[in-house]
Amino acid sequence: MAEKKSDRTRAAILAAARERFGADGYERATIRAIAADAAIDPAMVMRYYGSKEKLFAAAAEFDVRLPDLSGVPREQAGEVLVRHLVERWEEDDTLRVLLRTAVTNESAAERMRQVFIGQLTPAFERAAVDQPAVRAGLIATQALGFALCRYILVFEPIATLSTDRAVAWLGPTITRYLTAPDPSHV
Amino acid sequence: MAEKKSDRTRAAILAAARERFGADGYERATIRAIAADAAIDPAMVMRYYGSKEKLFAAAAEFDVRLPDLSGVPREQAGEVLVRHLVERWEEDDTLRVLLRTAVTNESAAERMRQVFIGQLTPAFERAAVDQPAVRAGLIATQALGFALCRYILVFEPIATLSTDRAVAWLGPTITRYLTAPDPSHV
DNA sequence: AGCATATGCCAACACTTGTTGACTTTTCGA
DNA sequence: TCGAAAAGTCAACAAGTGTTGGCATATGCT
Numbered sequence: 001m002a003e004k005k006s007d008r009t010r011a012a013i014l015a016a017a018r019e020r021f022g023a024d025g026y027e028r029a030t031i032r033a034i035a036a037d038a039a040i041d042p043a044m045v046m047r048y049y050g051s052k053e054k055l056f057a058a059a060a061e062f063d064v065r066l067p068d069l070s071g072v073p074r075e076q077a078g079e080v081l082v083r084h085l086v087e088r089w090e091e092d093d094t095l096r097v098l099l100r101t102a103v104t105n106e107s108a109a110e111r112m113r114q115v116f117i118g119q120l121t122p123a124f125e126r127a128a129v130d131q132p133a134v135r136a137g138l139i140a141t142q143a144l145g146f147a148l149c150r151y152i153l154v155f156e157p158i159a160t161l162s163t164d165r166a167v168a169w170l171g172p173t174i175t176r177y178l179t180a181p182d183p184s185h186v
Numbered sequence: 187m188a189e190k191k192s193d194r195t196r197a198a199i200l201a202a203a204r205e206r207f208g209a210d211g212y213e214r215a216t217i218r219a220i221a222a223d224a225a226i227d228p229a230m231v232m233r234y235y236g237s238k239e240k241l242f243a244a245a246a247e248f249d250v251r252l253p254d255l256s257g258v259p260r261e262q263a264g265e266v267l268v269r270h271l272v273e274r275w276e277e278d279d280t281l282r283v284l285l286r287t288a289v290t291n292e293s294a295a296e297r298m299r300q301v302f303i304g305q306l307t308p309a310f311e312r313a314a315v316d317q318p319a320v321r322a323g324l325i326a327t328q329a330l331g332f333a334l335c336r337y338i339l340v341f342e343p344i345a346t347l348s349t350d351r352a353v354a355w356l357g358p359t360i361t362r363y364l365t366a367p368d369p370s371h372v
Numbered sequence: 373a374g375c376a377t378a379t380g381c382c383a384a385c386a387c388t389t390g391t392t393g394a395c396t397t398t399t400c401g402a
Numbered sequence: 403t404c405g406a407a408a409a410g411t412c413a414a415c416a417a418g419t420g421t422t423g424g425c426a427t428a429t430g431c432t
Binding site for chain 1: 295298323328334358
């Protein structure tokens, strides 16, 4: 087995980094605080990750793992998508890290775009949906707005809504953005 | 007339502060940069506003000016509300300042809550809407999510969508959150 | 005009940040 | 067992931050 000890502190740093970045955002999360949480020296962070930016990049790494919607009837696609996103959001805080940071950090915003536009749009294209970009964007507004209000701004009662109720409310909205004809009078 | 000169620099500082806070967020917007934009000395900022936090508070001061929905038929309430919000959002950047900052600053988040929950909920209560808090929260998720994607994260094509198309897409969503019966199977 | 006051600038402070290099301790194979 | 490599510690750096006090200048009233 390769270096076990170093791998453990490496992981400890990453875990502490995710927590701090998620709670405080990029600027206010300091290397010193992250190191203190991981109970190691700040210099170790530099040794293992090179710089704060690289540490953030490592902490914000993640797969979107979009669900396969091909077998789902169009009318339920919204609910399936929302449920997937909410559960994904709940299970680890990587997406929260990214969202908090994307607001003030351009490279994080770029990654957010890749995820929500760059992955959703082609998926809709393949499903032969018209105006895939607009629909993907609209879905992103509702999904990210929900995450913002629930996890970051902590709006009650949104923050304490059960997953089921959230899905029941949001699902039809997403479905409509996915299936409704363009309502513009053009 | 009272001190004219000082009022002018006061306003210049405030304008520069709004721009910087809106573009960079609270932490990355420095007093020195704001002062440079206003073409004055950093010490002037302190003289006039006391501290960075107080300057931010002044820059983020604003009225929501919710439209009067009493004369509007329920089915069009969403469109009226969305149009009002988008236009409000477009005309000055105070709300953008607040949104960018609320993500990492607790007092800004608190003000955001006051605006979107504390003002919307009672308005719905007066209109005898059931579950006013949930509906206000849902509307906030869609409205803020749209603002986030359009102004902060700059998702295309959401960022360049015309007001009319945005209203046509989002309006029915808001109307549904305002009027639809609770879809939860409880 | 003369002076008090408002307005502005400069230099410096105390502090925090990311980052670095030299040094010590631990680990572990030959 | 010995010694090189890995892992960790410590102190300090250069830069940038909000903030302050002292000093110069301009303004406007009598």
